[in-house]
Each structure stands twice: as structure tokens, then as C-alpha cells.
Amino acid sequence: MLSKLTSVCASGAILTITPKLVWACAVCGLPAGDHAAHAFDTSIVFMMAVPYTVCAVAAVVGWCAYRNGRRRVRERMQKGAAARL
Amino acid sequence: MARAIPLSGLRSVHHDPAFDSAPLISNGRLAVLILLCAEAMLFGGFIGAFLIYKLSAPFWPPPGLPRLPIAVTWANTMVLLASALTMKLAVEAARGGRRLHLRAWLTLTAALGALFVSVQGSEWVRLEAHGLHLRSGNYAATFYVLIGLHALHVVCAVLWLLGVTMAVVLARPGQDRRGAVELCAIYWYFVCAVWPLLFGLVYF
Numbered sequence: 001m002l003s004k005l006t007s008v009c010a011s012g013a014i015l016t017i018t019p020k021l022v023w024a025c026a027v028c029g030l031p032a033g034d035h036a037a038h039a040f041d042t043s044i045v046f047m048m049a050v051p052y053t054v055c056a057v058a059a060v061v062g063w064c065a066y067r068n069g070r071r072r073v074r075e076r077m078q079k080g081a082a083a084r085l
Numbered sequence: 086m087a088r089a090i091p092l093s094g095l096r097s098v099h100h101d102p103a104f105d106s107a108p109l110i111s112n113g114r115l116a117v118l119i120l121l122c123a124e125a126m127l128f129g130g131f132i133g134a135f136l137i138y139k140l141s142a143p144f145w146p147p148p149g150l151p152r153l154p155i156a157v158t159w160a161n162t163m164v165l166l167a168s169a170l171t172m173k174l175a176v177e178a179a180r181g182g183r184r185l186h187l188r189a190w191l192t193l194t195a196a197l198g199a200l201f202v203s204v205q206g207s208e209w210v211r212l213e214a215h216g217l218h219l220r221s222g223n224y225a226a227t228f229y230v231l232i233g234l235h236a237l238h239v240v241c242a243v244l245w246l247l248g249v250t251m252a253v254v255l256a257r258p259g260q261d262r263r264g265a266v267e268l269c270a271i272y273w274y275f276v277c278a279v280w281p282l283l284f285g286l287v288y289f
Contacts, residue, residue, distance in 0.1 A: 039140030050129035069109025
């Protein structure tokens with residue numbers, strides 16, 4: 001009950017202060033006709049997203065390979081134990 | 086009853102040969118994955134620069150310059166995606182030990198990749214003839230650099246694939262070339278996956 005109340009209060013606080021945080025952003029609220037600034041803004045956001053995307057994909061691939069590798073090791077151990085019996 | 090851990094090293098917790106292991110991710114796969122991370126950052130940088138030029142221009146494509154051949158490039162995109170499918174079939178043939186199928190699918194994949202590069206090259210020649218030169222401005226420069234970078238990667242992938250195909254053809258009956266095929270396939274999938282993104286950004 002207390003953790004639910006804490007979550008609700010934290011969510012409310014975040015929603016309350018978020019507009020103020022957005023106003024502080026250097027690239028939000030650009031004038032509509034400023035193509036160059038919007039272009040740089042989009043490019044910066046894209047360039048920030050690329051490393052995170054690459055790391056996320058690499059992490060997923062690595063996790064799947066690790067899981068498959070563990071499964072192969074387990075199967076080898078079971079075969080070895082069965083052969084000894 | 087478990088035996089003591091041998092002091093000679095931590096090769097095996099239970100001194101069981103079945104537990105002694107190759108790495109969970111093979112060195113070859115790890116190397117290719119690291120290569121692909123670097124390639125993704127390379128493309129990301131160039132795409133970021135392209136986005137700045139494209140989005141900051143009042144008109145894109147700029148007036149007075151030849152238009153890019155979208156219809157032919159659509160067909161070429163299908164060719165490249167088909168090559169990803171044939172590569173997948175080659176990997177399955179390698180895992181199943183079907184050597185004849187493997188050779189056929191690898192050869193077809195290389196042929197499709199070469200066809201893609203040839204069509205792109207012929208379209209470049211036509212664009213040059215119509216007046217879209219590297220020095221025509223940002224539009225032409227970013228087009229040639231981005232698409233040329235991808236074409237270079239496809240050429241390298243085709244050469245790698247030809248080497249793997251030769252290795253498969255020359256392999257003796259007991260030799261397993263599955264690892265080489267799978268590593269080449271990973272790089273091939275990456276090259277095929279990058280192209281739709283470039284096509285959508287540059288041609289539209």
C-alpha cells in the first residue's frame with residue numbers, strides 16, 4: 001500500500017515538473033521557420049540514439065548467444081553423465 | 086562425489102571434459118559483432134550529416150537537378166532482400182550438411198549481390214550523364230557518399246562470400262565450413278538491413 005502511494009506521488013511529481021524541465025531544454029521550443037536549427041536538433045537526437053541502439057542490439061544478440069551456449073554446455077554435460085552410467 | 090578443483094587451472098569445476106568448453110560466443114562471431122557495431126556507427130555518422138543537409142534545405146531535392154531513379158531502385162531493393170533470403174537458405178543447408186544445396190544458395194546469393202551493385206553502378210553512370218555530379222552540391226555529394234559507402238560494403242560482402250564459396254567447394258568431405266558461412270551471413274544480413282533505411286532516407 002505504501003509503495004503504491006509512493007509510486008503515485010512520484011508519478012505526480014514527475015508530471016508536474018516535466019513541463020518546467022522541457023522549458024529548460026536548449027533545443028525544445030525552436031521557432032517554426034528555423035530549418036537549420038530543427039535540422040541540427042533532429043541530427044543530434046539521431047546521433048544520440050544510434051550508440052544506445054547499437055548497444056541494445058549487441059546486448060540482445062550477446063544474451064541470446066550466451067543462453068544458447070549455456071544450453072549446449074548443459075546438453076553436453078547430460079550426454080557425458082549418461083555415457084558414464 | 087565432486088572432485089577437487091585442479092590447481093593447474095580453472096578449466097573445469099568438476100574435472101569433467103563435457104564441461105570444458107569453447108567460449109559461449111565464438112571468437113569469430115564476437116569479432117563480426119564488434120565489426121558491425123563499428124560499421125553501424127560509421128553509417129550513423131554519415132546519416133546524421135545527411136539529415137542536417139536534408140532538413141535544413143528549404144527545398145529537397147533542390148530544383149534543377151536530375152531526380153533519382155526510384156522505380157529501378159525499388160526493384161534493386163527486392164533483389165538485395167532476396168539475397169538475404171537465399172543466404173538464410175544457405176545457412177540452413179550448411180547446418181543440415183547439404184553441400185550441393187549450400188553451394189547453389191551461396192552462388193545465387195553472390196550473383197544477386199553482384200547484380201545489385203551492377204544496377205546501382207549503371208544508375209550512377211546515367212545520373213552522371215544527366216548532370217548529377219559529385220560537385221553539383223550537397224544533394225549530389227550526400228547521395229554519392231552515402232550510397233557509395235553502402236555499395237562498397239556490398240562489394241566487400243560479395244568478395245567475402247566468394248571466398249567462402251570457394252572454401253566450401255574445395256572442402257574435403259569431412260570438413261565443416263559451417264562457421265565460415267555463418268559469419269559471412271551475419272555480415273550479409275547487416276548490409277541488407279542497412280539498405281532499406283538508406284533507400285527511404287535518400288531516395289524519398
